[in-house]
Amino acid sequence: MTSLRLQTVVLICVTGLMFWWRLGFLGLFDPDEPFYAQTTREMVQAHDWVTPQIFGQPQFEKPIFFYWQTIVAQQLFGDNELAARVPSALFATGLVFLTWIFGRRLLSPLAGFLAAVVLATGMEYIFMARLMLTDISLAFFVTAALYCLWRAAHEEEHRDRWVILQFVASGLATLTKGPLGVLLPALGGMCFLWLTRTRAPWRGRGLWIGLMAWLVIVVPWYAAMFVKFGWEYWDKFFVHENYGRLITAEHPRNNALFGFYDSGLSYYPAMLLIGSLPWIPLVPAAAARAWRAAGTHRGVKFIVCWSLPTLVFMTIAQSKLPSYIFFLFVPLALLVAHTLESWLKDGLGGPVERMVAGGLALLQATALLVATSIKPEYQAYRWAALIISAPLAGAAALLLLGRIRGWAITSFVASATILVVAFTGLAPDLEAHVSSKGILARIAGIRHPGEKIVTVKFMVRSVDYYYAPPDAVVHSNSNPWYSPHPIKVVVGDQGLAEYAANNGGSVLCVTQAVDLKGLSEPAGSALHGHCEQLAQVGDRVIFRVTVPPHVAVN
Numbered sequence: 001m002t003s004l005r006l007q008t009v010v011l012i013c014v015t016g017l018m019f020w021w022r023l024g025f026l027g028l029f030d031p032d033e034p035f036y037a038q039t040t041r042e043m044v045q046a047h048d049w050v051t052p053q054i055f056g057q058p059q060f061e062k063p064i065f066f067y068w069q070t071i072v073a074q075q076l077f078g079d080n081e082l083a084a085r086v087p088s089a090l091f092a093t094g095l096v097f098l099t100w101i102f103g104r105r106l107l108s109p110l111a112g113f114l115a116a117v118v119l120a121t122g123m124e125y126i127f128m129a130r131l132m133l134t135d136i137s138l139a140f141f142v143t144a145a146l147y148c149l150w151r152a153a154h155e156e157e158h159r160d161r162w163v164i165l166q167f168v169a170s171g172l173a174t175l176t177k178g179p180l181g182v183l184l185p186a187l188g189g190m191c192f193l194w195l196t197r198t199r200a201p202w203r204g205r206g207l208w209i210g211l212m213a214w215l216v217i218v219v220p221w222y223a224a225m226f227v228k229f230g231w232e233y234w235d236k237f238f239v240h241e242n243y244g245r246l247i248t249a250e251h252p253r254n255n256a257l258f259g260f261y262d263s264g265l266s267y268y269p270a271m272l273l274i275g276s277l278p279w280i281p282l283v284p285a286a287a288a289r290a291w292r293a294a295g296t297h298r299g300v301k302f303i304v305c306w307s308l309p310t311l312v313f314m315t316i317a318q319s320k321l322p323s324y325i326f327f328l329f330v331p332l333a334l335l336v337a338h339t340l341e342s343w344l345k346d347g348l349g350g351p352v353e354r355m356v357a358g359g360l361a362l363l364q365a366t367a368l369l370v371a372t373s374i375k376p377e378y379q380a381y382r383w384a385a386l387i388i389s390a391p392l393a394g395a396a397a398l399l400l401l402g403r404i405r406g407w408a409i410t411s412f413v414a415s416a417t418i419l420v421v422a423f424t425g426l427a428p429d430l431e432a433h434v435s436s437k438g439i440l441a442r443i444a445g446i447r448h449p450g451e452k453i454v455t456v457k458f459m460v461r462s463v464d465y466y467y468a469p470p471d472a473v474v475h476s477n478s479n480p481w482y483s484p485h486p487i488k489v490v491v492g493d494q495g496l497a498e499y500a501a502n503n504g505g506s507v508l509c510v511t512q513a514v515d516l517k518g519l520s521e522p523a524g525s526a527l528h529g530h531c532e533q534l535a536q537v538g539d540r541v542i543f544r545v546t547v548p549p550h551v552a553v554n
Contacts, residue, residue: 007100007113014120015096017416019089019129022423024082026430027437027466033132034436034461035061037084040070041465044079050224054461055469057486058229060236064221065175066134084132091140092129096120098140099330102147106299107338115337118282121415124275124322125329134177138184139327141173145185146306152201153193160206167210171217178242184327187313188306195305196298241483245319250482268315271322272332278392278411278418279336280364281357281399285349286332286339293338300338307331343404361396361407365389381429384421391417432538436462439510439540443467446534446542452507454496456515459540460487463510472499474509474519493519497526500547513539 028034039054051058052067069087077083096116103112119125128136145166152162166185173181193200202210225233276283293300307328314325348354368385372378378385391414398407422430432438436459444467447453452471455463457480463470472488473480474496480489490499496519500507509516513536520531527545535542 003109011096011100011113011116011120014117015093018120018126018419019092021419023085023089023130024080025423026081026427027435028081028084028462029131029434030436030462031458031460033084034465036066036070036132036134038461038465040067040074040084041079043067044071044074050221051228055464055486059483060225060233061241061483062134063175063178065172066137066177069137070132085130088131088133088136089129091136092125095136095140095143095330098143098147099333102143102150102330103334103337105150106302106334108341110344111334111337111341113337114340115333117412118279118336118340119329119333121412122275122279122329122333123277123415123418124271124326126415126419128323128326133323135323135326138173138177138181139330141169141176141181142184142327143330144169145173146188149185149189149201150302152206153198159201160204160209163201163206164210164213167214168217171214174214174218175221178237180242183313184310187309188302191309192302192305196301236483246317249318249320251319251321265315267320268311268325268328271325272328275322275329276332276336277364278395278414281360282336282339282343283332284356284360285353286335288353289339289342289349290335300335303331303334307335340404340408344408347402347404358396358400361392361399365392365396381426384426387421388414388418429538432540436510436540437466438537439535439542440466442535442537443508443510443542446544447508448506450504452499452503454490454499454507454509454545456511457481458512459510460485470510471507474511474515493522494526496545497530497547500530500545501549505548506544506546509543509545511541511543513541516541516543 028037035054039052039059042053042056043049043051046053049068049071050064052062052064053059066087070084073083073086077086096119099119100112100116103115105112107115148162148166148169152159152166155162170182170185173185175181192198225237273280273283290300290304294304295301311325311328314320314328317324348357366389369382369389372382372385391410395407395410395414398404398410440463443453453463453468454472454474455470457473457475460470460473470487472490473485474490474492476492478489478491490496496507496509511519516531516533519525520527530545530547531543532546533541533543
């Protein structure tokens with residue numbers, strides 16, 4: 001078997017295990033997966049392949065291409081968790097192979113293969129590949145656009161072909177997540193062309209055909225939305241969902257949690273580092289070496305230009321989530337693979353590189369053990385921490401001894417171990433803490449006929465997907481949504497008590513346990529003595545609020 005065929009077989013096996021094994025095993029993760037799954041379901045039920053909708057109303061959070069993917073998957077595999085996640089796993093698999101091909105051209109055949117393996121076995125990549133989110137498709141098309149740009153800039157005889165394909169990839173990215181589909185590849189590509197003084201390939205026949213292809217892909221659906229909704233669509237999608245997230249923090253804590261002076265400057269670098277487990281020891285060395293090599297190595301310079309401008313832009317944007325920079329794990333994997341190839345050939349670098357890599361290897365090997373020892377609520381999972389930490393500890397020992405090949409193989413084993421433990425022994429507890437499927441399976445046997453259902457913002461989409469549309473949401477303020485939903489909002493304990501009194505004297509609530517405590521336990525709560533907990537699965541609970549209509553609510 002040739003090296004190329006062997007690498008192909010290895011990558012098929014790796015992606016099959018990491019992305020496809022037990023893909024539909026767990027319930028949909030709150031809050032985003034049920035949002036996309038319910039939107040898909042309602043589009044199918046309405047026989048409307050043009051307008052995303054949820055709770056019976058149009059929703060404008062994302063463009064249409066992701067929903068087309070999920071509708072096709074639902075038609076093939078049914079309305080279930082597997083169908084919901086098939087498009088993500090498919091594009092994640094494709095992106096691994098695209099990274100392999102890209103790395104072979106940018107760096108070397110070995111580095112391309114190593115980049116594909118590193119990408120496929122990094123924890124955040126595995127996690128994202130198994131979720132129903134738009135970011136995986138976006139990352140694939142952004143990477144494809146940059147790959148085509150590289151080929152167009154370096155293959156004059158085939159320039160037109162690659163320019164056209166770049167516009168096609170960019171168009172599909174735009175139809176997946178809006179303006180970012182154009183902006184992200186443009187930032188990296190233009191930075192590289194400017195720094196290297198390379199003539200832009202966008203000219204002549206390729207430019208005009210490419211522009212036409214982009215327009216054919218992008219314009220019809222956006223035009224249909226404008227015809228159907230007019231300037232409402234402009235305001236809600238382009239202004240609110242895109243420009244608004246640039247200047248307003250939808251998740252303010254993410255600008256402070258890892259931030260420098262609450263600015264969020266280190267949030268995404270921290271996410272990239274943590275999400276690279278078990279390859280964390282390589283990341284600082286890869287960053288340092290890339291900075292030094294960018295001046296002389298054209299492929300490394302392209303990767304740096306791909307990474308830094310987009311990282312800066314995403315950091316400036318006020319709304320931050322780990323998934324927003326998912327596309328940057330591709331260039332990071334390429335840089336890490338470039339360094340890993342050097343380690344395999346020449347060993348670790350100087351004393352600083354050795355110290356940092358060794359320290360990080362020990363840290364990732366002991367972090368879970370420390371966490372399960374310190375936090376009482378984690379002690380029940382100490383057995384899992386021991387199983388996961390064993391290969392990480394072995395990898396750390398091999399790295400400290402300078403046995404890089406053994407360290408790399410053991411790191412891969414550690415990644416597979418985490419996945420297997422998560423989807424076997426830990427699966428029931430994991431599902432109970434990330435999905436509302438379990439608690440909602442119990443609601444039918446508890447609900448009184450005609451009883452109103454109240455939930456919280458975090459779970460509202462799951463209640464709709466796994467049971468039925470809720471009647472109301474309880475929240476601390478009357479406008480809890482970044483993007484409004486047509487659901488009644490009752491405000492706090494007082495509002496919930498009044499809602500129960502006005503609706504037959506009782507309502508059934510499905511919330512997180514912390515929400516129940518926050519509503520019923522504070523001194524003077526209007527719900528004190530009126531709540532009965534009926535079921536609990538993980539941190540989700542069902543409780544009944546009983547306030548007879550004749551009882552005054554204080």
